[in-house]
Amino acid sequence: MWEREFMAFQAKLALCASIAALAAGMPGAALAQSSKADAGPQANDEGGIATIVVTATRRETNMQDTPIAITAVTSDTLETRGLADVAALGNIVPNASFRRAQGAFGKAVTTYIRGIGQHDSNLASEPAVSFYIDDVYYPLLYGSQFELVDLERIEVLRGPQGTLFGRNSLAGAVNIVSRAPQFDAADGFVNVTVGAFNRTDVRAGFNLPLAENFAVRINGLVKRREGYQDILDFRCDMIRKGTPELASELPFTDGLLVQEAVLGGSSSLSQDDCKTGTLGGEDVTAVRGSALWEPAPGLRLTVTGDYSRDNSENAADSLININDTIGTSKATINAIGDFYSVPGQPPVRYDSRFLTGDPYTTYATNSDLIPAGYELRTSAGEATFYNGSPLRGGSAYSFTGPLINWGLSGKVELEVSDAIDLLLVAGYRSVDSILSYDVDGSPFLLEQTRNNTGTESINAELRLTGSTDLFDWVLGGFYYTADGYVRTTLVSPFSGAAGLQRYQNHSYEPESKAAYANVVVRPVERFSVTLGGRYSDEKNVVHYSNLQDPVNLADPAAGAGAIVFDVTPADKRFDWKLGLDYELTDEVLVYLSASTGFRLPSFNARPFQPSQVSSIPGDETVAYEAGVKSDLFDRRLRLNLTGFFTDYKTRALAVSGQEYQLDANNQPLPGNSIAIPLPTGGADATTCRARTQAEIDSGTPGFACVSRSYYVNTPGEIWGVEVEVQAEPVDGLRLDAAGGYSKFTSPDLEVAANPRPVRVPDWTASAGIQYDFDAAALGGTISPRLDWFYQGSMVYENNNTRYNQPSFSTFNARINYYNEEYDADIALGATNLFDEFHYENLFVLEAFGYPQTAGQPNAPREWYLSVTKRF
Numbered sequence: 001m002w003e004r005e006f007m008a009f010q011a012k013l014a015l016c017a018s019i020a021a022l023a024a025g026m027p028g029a030a031l032a033q034s035s036k037a038d039a040g041p042q043a044n045d046e047g048g049i050a051t052i053v054v055t056a057t058r059r060e061t062n063m064q065d066t067p068i069a070i071t072a073v074t075s076d077t078l079e080t081r082g083l084a085d086v087a088a089l090g091n092i093v094p095n096a097s098f099r100r101a102q103g104a105f106g107k108a109v110t111t112y113i114r115g116i117g118q119h120d121s122n123l124a125s126e127p128a129v130s131f132y133i134d135d136v137y138y139p140l141l142y143g144s145q146f147e148l149v150d151l152e153r154i155e156v157l158r159g160p161q162g163t164l165f166g167r168n169s170l171a172g173a174v175n176i177v178s179r180a181p182q183f184d185a186a187d188g189f190v191n192v193t194v195g196a197f198n199r200t201d202v203r204a205g206f207n208l209p210l211a212e213n214f215a216v217r218i219n220g221l222v223k224r225r226e227g228y229q230d231i232l233d234f235r236c237d238m239i240r241k242g243t244p245e246l247a248s249e250l251p252f253t254d255g256l257l258v259q260e261a262v263l264g265g266s267s268s269l270s271q272d273d274c275k276t277g278t279l280g281g282e283d284v285t286a287v288r289g290s291a292l293w294e295p296a297p298g299l300r301l302t303v304t305g306d307y308s309r310d311n312s313e314n315a316a317d318s319l320i321n322i323n324d325t326i327g328t329s330k331a332t333i334n335a336i337g338d339f340y341s342v343p344g345q346p347p348v349r350y351d352s353r354f355l356t357g358d359p360y361t362t363y364a365t366n367s368d369l370i371p372a373g374y375e376l377r378t379s380a381g382e383a384t385f386y387n388g389s390p391l392r393g394g395s396a397y398s399f400t401g402p403l404i405n406w407g408l409s410g411k412v413e414l415e416v417s418d419a420i421d422l423l424l425v426a427g428y429r430s431v432d433s434i435l436s437y438d439v440d441g442s443p444f445l446l447e448q449t450r451n452n453t454g455t456e457s458i459n460a461e462l463r464l465t466g467s468t469d470l471f472d473w474v475l476g477g478f479y480y481t482a483d484g485y486v487r488t489t490l491v492s493p494f495s496g497a498a499g500l501q502r503y504q505n506h507s508y509e510p511e512s513k514a515a516y517a518n519v520v521v522r523p524v525e526r527f528s529v530t531l532g533g534r535y536s537d538e539k540n541v542v543h544y545s546n547l548q549d550p551v552n553l554a555d556p557a558a559g560a561g562a563i564v565f566d567v568t569p570a571d572k573r574f575d576w577k578l579g580l581d582y583e584l585t586d587e588v589l590v591y592l593s594a595s596t597g598f599r600l601p602s603f604n605a606r607p608f609q610p611s612q613v614s615s616i617p618g619d620e621t622v623a624y625e626a627g628v629k630s631d632l633f634d635r636r637l638r639l640n641l642t643g644f645f646t647d648y649k650t651r652a653l654a655v656s657g658q659e660y661q662l663d664a665n666n667q668p669l670p671g672n673s674i675a676i677p678l679p680t681g682g683a684d685a686t687t688c689r690a691r692t693q694a695e696i697d698s699g700t701p702g703f704a705c706v707s708r709s710y711y712v713n714t715p716g717e718i719w720g721v722e723v724e725v726q727a728e729p730v731d732g733l734r735l736d737a738a739g740g741y742s743k744f745t746s747p748d749l750e751v752a753a754n755p756r757p758v759r760v761p762d763w764t765a766s767a768g769i770q771y772d773f774d775a776a777a778l779g780g781t782i783s784p785r786l787d788w789f790y791q792g793s794m795v796y797e798n799n800n801t802r803y804n805q806p807s808f809s810t811f812n813a814r815i816n817y818y819n820e821e822y823d824a825d826i827a828l829g830a831t832n833l834f835d836e837f838h839y840e841n842l843f844v845l846e847a848f849g850y851p852q853t854a855g856q857p858n859a860p861r862e863w864y865l866s867v868t869k870r871f
Contacts, residue, residue, distance in 0.1 A: 048635025067581035067591035082812035094722035094740030102841035103317035116171035124605030136427035160597020162575030163532035181215035181292040195864030220287035227278030229316035236274035280316035298415030367396035397436030457482035530579035539570035569601035671704030681710035707848035716746030763792030
């Protein structure tokens, strides 16, 4: 095995060496040369920290003159700090947490800013952070794992941004700005990166002026990497560990083996390699093209198209715990285990045998190993889950699923006069994805889902901006509409001997209309007042069906357990902003602001029975912010400080509980559980516990239970502080640091075992140091860099302290050689330098009555070698 890995490494090294040779041998004059510094903002001629121009206020301004909290990250910063995509932004933005979503939620990014966010990528769940790509609104968490190619900068704006960015910017907005075509010169780049887990990335792009007023820019990438988590054959691993009896055999009817299959698929006693696949691998192809035409002075027309196909593996996901004593599910799960058991041998149970003991391995199969159509019998009697339907049993899904994301946009920029500019931008976006998820993380089928999600959206924005000596102003209108769908097949014998297979088909038709205005008035020198307002009219027409097999296709709503309804969450509201700022000196700005924001109403997208159909109110906040922005010591030190207080006036809190499972007549099904009040879920909220032996002996009736989330409006308050520092004390030395602390208080948290919001770290911090050594003998510069990223402790379940995540630190390191003559870089780096382990996400299914909890382990230490040639 090591010989193959060594040969693969040699091949990659040869590829990089070829690029490096090309870099060293190609004359810089082959095309008009672009210097390395062109990749980012420029420092003044006299030195100092570079000026960054942002569009956070819908007009171009110096970031240090813009009176809101912004973190602007250039492409050069992302590359040198080892940050590959949007999910890594949370490492350097104070009080932010951006992470790749846990496996159940597909190819998405979990986004939180200042304690407010969203981790569920379902279309029924509205995000709290809005994304904009070159002024075009991106409405989803699905597909927000954007590949950052030929990027100019990313602006992360702390929320709310209700006036200028509107819908779903309750926590903030992420504004992604790509490089635009240029008329002045042709240029381009090629980058090849190889690394651990057979990583191979190829990025390339070029800018080509075709006339003095017409230019195109095209770029693309291909990324390939094997997963860092191994999928193991269960039986093979049991044999290897010396415990083959734990695997048992399956399936059987009346003691007769139907086939010689075994749990996990392998029956070999001689295998020494039980690996059947991986999770966490990458397979991405993307291309983007943009054309800019200036038919007349003051008029610019831009057309952009992009396409990406992400066929990456599911996120790494491993079982952390199996609690086989949970009363609401124990009897059902034992009945399932009887399907796999052999008479006279210990029965198969969903227990610790399915914990591999290593977070970088899993026994998940993403399939049902009992073939379709078989009639199984257990000690409890005939099990009807597989009877009478060829669709039941034998399901087998892939651990990869494509996400195809493409869009077109057009932009018109017109200088109406010397003081007034007009912008019209319109875009079309199509996203389609397939996700399959093994909920139980084992060959023991408890629940399996296959999800197909897609949307087609159109949005447009018209904006006028103007300036006078007294004030700057912005007027705009926004429109957005979409057609989306979610189609899910859920297979599970979890609900008892009868089991279930559900077909969910939901359609979404959101529409948004808004008008906004923002004005900055300068009544006296150095003092400004900002006034802003936005009126929004939002609605989302939803058609929902959740059908249990078998169903009456002529009348689906008549089927047992069918859930069919229409709902239209809607809201009309006015958001406002008031701000004051004062320039103490040319280098120091102080500011105060108050603003509002909102998140759209939604509904429970996963009801298990009709009683769980419920709407979810939208969220609303009023936020107050005070800050100082400063460039000191001849721009050698940049220091920005911010304090904030958020009044979370309307907060839809999801409380995990349980209720009785109902039959077709809305009567509780018999079982072994009793419903009891749920203290934090409201007057009618319940959870379940197992009957005691005394209750069983006394004849107290028991019933089956099913999980349920209760939604309660629970206001809260958030306060915190943030600091961002950048220093260049001497030429060549760069220091970066950032930190944030936030505190979330709410009545529900005061009585919880974990009195903190879930998925929100209390502290975040980062720091980096880089020095550019002049290497005259090598004709260039050598730049070593070290970065530190810190995340404070985090909780994932308010009523269970077992899965609290402790704080952790990770380090990235990189050394870069830049050759000035040939405008080329060669970099060697490592991410997670000290191989620190933590979970990126946890999925505490125990809170919903399931016996298991799963976690997404972070990537281990990875090395990479990167070669870039510009021309």
